[in-house]
Amino acid sequence: MTIVLFIGQLLFAALFIASGIGHFAKLEAMTGYAQYKKLPAAKLGVMASGLFFLVGGILIVIGTYVDFGALLIAITLVLAAVIFHNFWKETDANTKMQEQIAFNKDLSLAGAALILVALVASGVVEGGDLLVNIGSISLFK
Numbered sequence: 001m002t003i004v005l006f007i008g009q010l011l012f013a014a015l016f017i018a019s020g021i022g023h024f025a026k027l028e029a030m031t032g033y034a035q036y037k038k039l040p041a042a043k044l045g046v047m048a049s050g051l052f053f054l055v056g057g058i059l060i061v062i063g064t065y066v067d068f069g070a071l072l073i074a075i076t077l078v079l080a081a082v083i084f085h086n087f088w089k090e091t092d093a094n095t096k097m098q099e100q101i102a103f104n105k106d107l108s109l110a111g112a113a114l115i116l117v118a119l120v121a122s123g124v125v126e127g128g129d130l131l132v133n134i135g136s137i138s139l140f141k
Contacts, residue, residue: 006131009060012112016057016073023050037084052076060116063133067120067140074113081106 023030023046030050034042052072059069085106087099119125120138127137 002129002131005125005129009063009066009130009132012116013057013061013069015109016053017061020050020052020054020057023047023053034084039083049076049080056113061132063127063130063137064135065137065139066125066130067117067138070113070116070120074110074117077106077110077113081110 027043027046027050030046031043034046039045053076056069056072056076059065060073081103085099085103087096087103090096090099116125121140123141125137127133130137
């Protein structure tokens, strides 16, 4: 099962590492979108979310402070769902549907991240279970 857990770590973390890099690589475009969505301090918000995704993904893939990395991702995803994908405010049916899909995706990924936090915090997943682990698996234990 160690290899299955490692593949899961890689697949889950890859999305957030790539997204974190994208936040910085496309900082101006993403800041424009954040401003359009009326996020205060839009550039700072884009940089913070990019950093949370990047650090969270890296911590998960290297197997250290996995719970903290997953918590960073979960917090960012819930905030993004509510701030950027507020489908309930849309009047156009197509836009409403697209935003609801994005909202649901963000919440489901946040749920997966919180499951990872719970598995590590409860000791179900320990450092020895991971193929790669360069330090303590938990920040909160």
